[in-house]
Amino acid sequence: MSANSPLLQALIFDVDGTLADTERDGHRPAFNAAFREAGLDWHWNEALYGELLAVTGGKERILHFVARHRPEFAQLPDLAEHIAALHKAKTRHYTQLAASGAIPLRPGVARLLHEARSASLRLAVATTTTPENVAALLVPALGPDTMAWFEVIGAGDVVPAKKPAPDIYLWVLEHLGLPAAACLAFEDSENGLKSSLGAGLATVVTPCDYTRGQDFSGAAAVLDSLGGVTIPNLRAWLSGAPAVVPQRFPSVL
Ligand code: XBP
Ligand code: MG
Numbered sequence: 001m002s003a004n005s006p007l008l009q010a011l012i013f014d015v016d017g018t019l020a021d022t023e024r025d026g027h028r029p030a031f032n033a034a035f036r037e038a039g040l041d042w043h044w045n046e047a048l049y050g051e052l053l054a055v056t057g058g059k060e061r062i063l064h065f066v067a068r069h070r071p072e073f074a075q076l077p078d079l080a081e082h083i084a085a086l087h088k089a090k091t092r093h094y095t096q097l098a099a100s101g102a103i104p105l106r107p108g109v110a111r112l113l114h115e116a117r118s119a120s121l122r123l124a125v126a127t128t129t130t131p132e133n134v135a136a137l138l139v140p141a142l143g144p145d146t147m148a149w150f151e152v153i154g155a156g157d158v159v160p161a162k163k164p165a166p167d168i169y170l171w172v173l174e175h176l177g178l179p180a181a182a183c184l185a186f187e188d189s190e191n192g193l194k195s196s197l198g199a200g201l202a203t204v205v206t207p208c209d210y211t212r213g214q215d216f217s218g219a220a221a222v223l224d225s226l227g228g229v230t231i232p233n234l235r236a237w238l239s240g241a242p243a244v245v246p247q248r249f250p251s252v253l
Helices: 023-037 046-052 058-069 079-099 109-118 131-142 167-176 190-198 231-238
Strands: 010-013 122-126 150-154 183-187 202-205
Touching (some): 010 167, 023 046, 023 058, 046 058, 079 131, 109 122, 109 131, 150 167, 167 183, 183 231, 190 202, 202 231
Parallel strands (some): 010 122, 010 183, 122 150
């Protein structure tokens, strides 16, 4: 590291797809349960959901689906209220599922969070998902005190423009009181990467099932998982070193 290299001070994590593979078997069935409960015959299968993921944010995703696939509903004068109610029910189903421990963290995530804490790195979250979903996912996997590990949690509607807009990362940086050059972001999707790069953040990408094959140009590293990634790796990537992960660790740790 040269004398001018930035000092890594904080790690900012996306949640869905990055900390856990939540979309196919977490968010998707929760949306479908909410639709069923409301008496709608809407069903998002795996392939359709993959297409709908181009739109971030659950309420925005439902609106996009209606516009594309159920245009007869698009004219309802109180459509926004209907969508808000559907989304509230979806969040209830998702948090119940996640809180049961049914959605495991991705390989390397728990270890890296522990190592980052030991190295006194500050932790933050920058996600499009609803705030209560974050705790529902992390607490069963990491313990009751987990949310206190994260100094700033940027989630859901705290900024109106969701990813790929950079706003959520800019909001988190402002609340951390840090420049982008002192932080690393972790993402799994092209939309997420556009958002973090737009905020000026060096970004480590671990694609998930739905995002593999997307364009990750500009990422500091693109890896199968965070298994084997060390804090020295992260410091090196912030300084622009090529992404070579040592293979001496089992990939699940
Ligand atoms: C996550 C999302 C979210 C979740 C659903 O994107 O797009 O919409 O799919 O969450 P990212 P809500 O990982 O890029 O932040 O239904 O709570 O919005
Ligand atoms: Mg994501």
